[in-house]
Amino acid sequence: MIDIKQFRFDGKSKFRISKVDPGSTGKFKSKQEAEERLEKNILTMRDLQEKLYADATYSILIIIQAMDTAGKDGAIKHVMSGLNPQGTEVHSFKQPSAEELNHDYLWRAHKSLPQRGQFGIFNRSYYEDVLVVRVHDLLGKQKLPAELITGDVWERRFRQINQFERYLNDNGTIVIKIFLHISKEEQKKRLLARIEDKAKNWKFSEADLIEREYWEQYQACYEEGVRKTGTDVAPWYVVPADKKWFARLIVSEIIVRRLEALKLKFPTLDKEQLKSLEKCKKSLMRK
């Protein structure tokens, strides 16, 4: 059994980003061992997805946040590879469009939420509005009335996010939040690989180098974000991500455990419905 509690932050203990070792691989000694378990989890997720779909009451929202190169796309590609595309939607949140900036910051997220019975994956999310917006002081671009841009604006956003996530939870949306945590050293390696490996050149963006300059500011915002928005209904999972195989395994483990806790079952028919089914069967047999 993998202990995923060690990665979970729900506001009960004080989260310190420096206490999480991005290079950790837990008890796993080999990539192969982890990959076997990941394969198993992928199959389990597929079974659970079918029940989720049939039950059609809960929806699953998976939020993935991380620094550049931390492996968000890879985690989505590998961990979700077993899911039925018909029941899954991925949304990548980029710099907001003009239309998006003409609304409150939760609007585009709310519009993209998964339907009942479905998975929604957010590659970045409204958390960017307390991360990049904070680090680069972009509030001025968000078209807020000037009197609302006050010193407590971040505190208010944390509160709004907590209320939003509680609201989602109260309405059947299970919120799973994952922060893939890499080290600055590992990011350097991955950026260099994107320059040196021709097949990876397309992934390289000079903008990532600029963001890297703000590493410490981002870490501070992540730390505060996890502290203030890790709650019992929507805890954060801070996943060591220097080893991609370990991060993917842990992400799959978190999702499987959360889905299992829902104790999903295929809907059963009542007496009337069974009777009607029998009638249909007889009618089919006659023709």
Ligand code: AMP
């Ligand atoms: P990528 O994930 O590499 O495609 O990059 C998307 C970019 O959009 C990142 O640099 C994010 O920081 C940026 N982004 C996402 N949401 C926001 C936002 N609300 N305000 C400003 N920039 C954002």
Ligand code: MG
């Ligand atoms: Mg990028």
